[in-house]
Amino acid sequence: MAIRMDRIVFLIIAVALLEGATSGKNYKVGDAVGWSIPQNKSYYESWAGDQKFEVGDSLEFNWTGTHDVLEVTTKTDYDACVKTNGTPNNTNPVTINLIKNGTFYYICTIGPHCDLGQKVTIVVGNGSSSSPPISMPNNHAALSAVLSTITIVAASLVHLCSFLLY
Numbered sequence: 001m002a003i004r005m006d007r008i009v010f011l012i013i014a015v016a017l018l019e020g021a022t023s024g025k026n027y028k029v030g031d032a033v034g035w036s037i038p039q040n041k042s043y044y045e046s047w048a049g050d051q052k053f054e055v056g057d058s059l060e061f062n063w064t065g066t067h068d069v070l071e072v073t074t075k076t077d078y079d080a081c082v083k084t085n086g087t088p089n090n091t092n093p094v095t096i097n098l099i100k101n102g103t104f105y106y107i108c109t110i111g112p113h114c115d116l117g118q119k120v121t122i123v124v125g126n127g128s129s130s131s132p133p134i135s136m137p138n139n140h141a142a143l144s145a146v147l148s149t150i151t152i153v154a155a156s157l158v159h160l161c162s163f164l165l166y
């Protein structure tokens, strides 16, 4: 009986760990402020600095009024608020899945918003794309599928053990 209990506890822990591995965090950019012109120009920088973004997490840009989201690929473009490289997404909310380590830059292209501080730098993992734990979205999807399957099997075993025990 004692052995069975140990196994059940082990399986419950395994399931909890696997669930944690498959479901990333969803970050609402700016929290309660949302995506807007901040009162303080460094607001989004501070906000992002307080988070620890990992592969598998996602960002959600929500706003009221008129804004958009453009990913710029260089720090130079980010610092200078260059709005012409790429197509901004204005489908509110904009959800971005963080699928690899690296440093990513997002700005609003409406009027002077970016210059007024509506811009954010997102550092995923160690911030470098050279040593990602999982670099390919396809691999990530495949891993998630495998982990989900293991989770389902483990959950079934827990149910089976419970059934045998009681």
Ligand SMILES: [Cu+2]
Pocket (backbone or CB within 6 Å): 036, 037, 066, 067, 068, 108, 109, 110, 113, 114, 118
């Ligand atoms: Cu804006």
